[in-house]
Amino acid sequence: MSVDAVTVDGVEGARSGRHAAPEQVARRRRGGGREQRMVPDAEPVSYYGQPVLNRPTWKSRDIAGYFFVGGLAGASSIFGAAAQASGRPGTARVAKLGALGGVTLSAAALVHDLGRPSRFYNMLRVFKPTSPMSVGSWILSGFGPAAGVAALSDLTGRAPRIGAAATASAAVLGSAVATYTAVLVTDTAVPAWHDGHKLMPVVFGASAASSAAGLALVAAPSGESGPARQVAAVASLVEELSLEAMTRSMSDEVGHAYHEGRAGKLLRAAKACTAFGAVAAAVAGHRRPVGVAAGLALLTGSALTRFGVFHAGLASADDPQATTGPQRARLAT
Amino acid sequence: MTAVEPERMGFFTDTSVCIGCKACEVACKEWNHVPDDHQGLTGFSYDNTVGLGANTWRHVAFIEQQRPVDVDREGMRWLMASDVCKHCTHAACLDVCPTGSLFRTEFGTVVVQEDVCNGCGYCVPACPYGVIDKREDDGRVWKCTLCYDRLRDDLEPACAKACPTESIQFGPLEEMRERAGDRLRELQTAGIDGAQLYGDDPDDGVGGQGSIFLLLDEPEVYGLPPDPVVCTRDLPAMWGRAGLASVGLLAGAALAFMRRR
Ligand code: SF4
Numbered sequence: 046m047s048v049d050a051v052t053v054d055g056v057e058g059a060r061s062g063r064h065a066a067p068e069q070v071a072r073r074r075r076g077g078g079r080e081q082r083m084v085p086d087a088e089p090v091s092y093y094g095q096p097v098l099n100r101p102t103w104k105s106r107d108i109a110g111y112f113f114v115g116g117l118a119g120a121s122s123i124f125g126a127a128a129q130a131s132g133r134p135g136t137a138r139v140a141k142l143g144a145l146g147g148v149t150l151s152a153a154a155l156v157h158d159l160g161r162p163s164r165f166y167n168m169l170r171v172f173k174p175t176s177p178m179s180v181g182s183w184i185l186s187g188f189g190p191a192a193g194v195a196a197l198s199d200l201t202g203r204a205p206r207i208g209a210a211a212t213a214s215a216a217v218l219g220s221a222v223a224t225y226t227a228v229l230v231t232d233t234a235v236p237a238w239h240d241g242h243k244l245m246p247v248v249f250g251a252s253a254a255s256s257a258a259g260l261a262l263v264a265a266p267s268g269e270s271g272p273a274r275q276v277a278a279v280a281s282l283v284e285e286l287s288l289e290a291m292t293r294s295m296s297d298e299v300g301h302a303y304h305e306g307r308a309g310k311l312l313r314a315a316k317a318c319t320a321f322g323a324v325a326a327a328v329a330g331h332r333r334p335v336g337v338a339a340g341l342a343l344l345t346g347s348a349l350t351r352f353g354v355f356h357a358g359l360a361s362a363d364d365p366q367a368t369t370g371p372q373r374a375r376l377a378t
Numbered sequence: 379m380t381a382v383e384p385e386r387m388g389f390f391t392d393t394s395v396c397i398g399c400k401a402c403e404v405a406c407k408e409w410n411h412v413p414d415d416h417q418g419l420t421g422f423s424y425d426n427t428v429g430l431g432a433n434t435w436r437h438v439a440f441i442e443q444q445r446p447v448d449v450d451r452e453g454m455r456w457l458m459a460s461d462v463c464k465h466c467t468h469a470a471c472l473d474v475c476p477t478g479s480l481f482r483t484e485f486g487t488v489v490v491q492e493d494v495c496n497g498c499g500y501c502v503p504a505c506p507y508g509v510i511d512k513r514e515d516d517g518r519v520w521k522c523t524l525c526y527d528r529l530r531d532d533l534e535p536a537c538a539k540a541c542p543t544e545s546i547q548f549g550p551l552e553e554m555r556e557r558a559g560d561r562l563r564e565l566q567t568a569g570i571d572g573a574q575l576y577g578d579d580p581d582d583g584v585g586g587q588g589s590i591f592l593l594l595d596e597p598e599v600y601g602l603p604p605d606p607v608v609c610t611r612d613l614p615a616m617w618g619r620a621g622l623a624s625v626g627l628l629a630g631a632a633l634a635f636m637r638r639r
């Protein structure tokens with residue numbers, strides 16, 4: 046059946062047709078394939094197979110990239126404070142510099158996505174707890190300076206008291222920076238994001254911890270690497286298990302976005318990197334080259350996880366079934 | 379009228395009398411200076427723009443359905459419906475907007491303040507109906523204002539004014555709900571099975587829509603979500619989870635670093 050043919054032969058039946066029962070609707074896959082299917086009325090349908098939602102306009106390099114560098118910065122701040130308190134100055138310095146670098150890149154990514162630096166100031170016009178982006182902007186504007194002061198004081202050895210206070214506040218704010226982005230993505234109508242709202246903070250938090258451990262393994266003195274190796278092993282495991290549990294908790298219509306297409310590829314690569322990094326970290330001991338390899342793999346794995354989750358959301362927003370299917374099922378019960 | 383607290387205003391779009399003339403689309407563009415979108419036909423019947431977006435604030439959907447008329451005869455019916463922003467009672471776009479650009483007007487409608495919007499784009503994936511979108515050239519978001527400027531001058535919205543069949547009706551939301559209910563009963567008495575109201579229930583996932591619709595088939599057929607829920611409903615739980623994850627991060631790091639030298 047082609048749409049045109051229906052138009053032509055349908056004109057006469059238009060009026061009387063209203064009383065008749067089960068109809069069939071032409072359904073066309075997005076992407077404009079020639080193929081059309083007749084779907085019985087009982088199945089969820091959509092308007093010419095078009096998405097119900099508007100696709101997120103966020104650019105993946107900016108926003109998924111921000112999730113990664115922001116997570117790295119937040120968790121590194123925690124590392125910085127913990128390493129300093131436990132007498133590991135080499136690790137503390139690397140972590141604090143990593144946090145400063147991460148938050149600088151974060152700001153650059155966010156400003157790039159907005160288009161103009163001045164637009165970021167509008168974020169600080171109001172404080173809105175109902176907007177994770179507003180909350181996040183305020184957290185970041187406290188975190189950035191704290192991470193900066195902590196790193197500078199560590200480098201120069203000046204103002205140790207202020208440095209210590211900044212280190213502590215950066216750690217606490219950093220723990221929020223590492224997880225609020227999960228709330229940011231799940232507080233949307235995008236099914237593959239929203240339906241993961243219970244576990245996404247765990248996925249993001251663990252992914253952030255594993256990237257911070259990765260950075261410490263790459264750049265901190267290997268004599269101090271014990272805690273980083275422990276965190277690497279535990280966080281990687283939690284990251285992969287919570288991601289698995291999150292996608293499993295979703296209906297098939299929604300969860301498949303994590304297994305197919307670009308998201309599927311990214312997440313499979315993420316899993317391979319993270320698993321390699323965890324094992325290498327576990328066996329590295331104080332051997333530096335193994336530690337560096339582990340660290341690089343963990344950093345890559347964490348970044349790939351964020352890009353994978355991001356692309357799963359885009360695919361899910363494009364898929365009308367992911368939106369309407371679970372809603373229809375809810376109405377039927 | 380603007381001096382005293384006005385009633386909540388809204389649309390009732392009765393798709394059963396829509397003739398697909400697109401006068402609403404044109405009137406909206408003219409009044410609101412909305413740039414042109416897609417010119418030419420999409421191939422989806424007489425649809426031009428496929429869905430709502432930054433440059434389409436009213437969208438007329440065309441659905442051609444083949445269905446049996448008699449035992450031995452296939453017929454066809456043509457559904458037409460003019461879609462618009464739902465001006466939700468619990469509006470996700472408004473909730474997530476970090477700048478306060480989206481606000482609720484004295485008429486109970488949801489409007490973007492273009493001078494405040496910074497183009498963060500959060501409202502776009504927050505809207506469960508796919509209404510609001512970003513203009514690529516200016517980087518800000520746009521959607522139906524329910525003719526806020528006209529309402530303040532005691533005029534009805536441009537689309538409702540232009541609609542020749544009264545498919546688009548405008549007035550106090552309570553009255554719109556009553557009219558919708560009456561019309562539904564009329565159609566049901568006439569034996570039209572698929573007729574149903576959309577968005578009229580104040581207990582639904584968005585607290586009821588400010589634009590309600592009478593449809594002749596399931597919402598999905600028109601590209602509408604059958605049971606949308608405002609994403610911020612789960613927000614307190616989300617903050618709770620994120621808080622726990624943060625504490626877990628701090629505790630985990632403390633454990634790893636403090637245990638042994
Ligand atoms: S329909 Fe979408 S854009 Fe309109 S008020 Fe509701 S959430 Fe906002």
Ligand code: SF4
Binds near residue numbers: 476478490494497
């Ligand atoms: S794009 Fe504009 S209107 Fe939308 S959430 Fe951001 S600041 Fe608010």
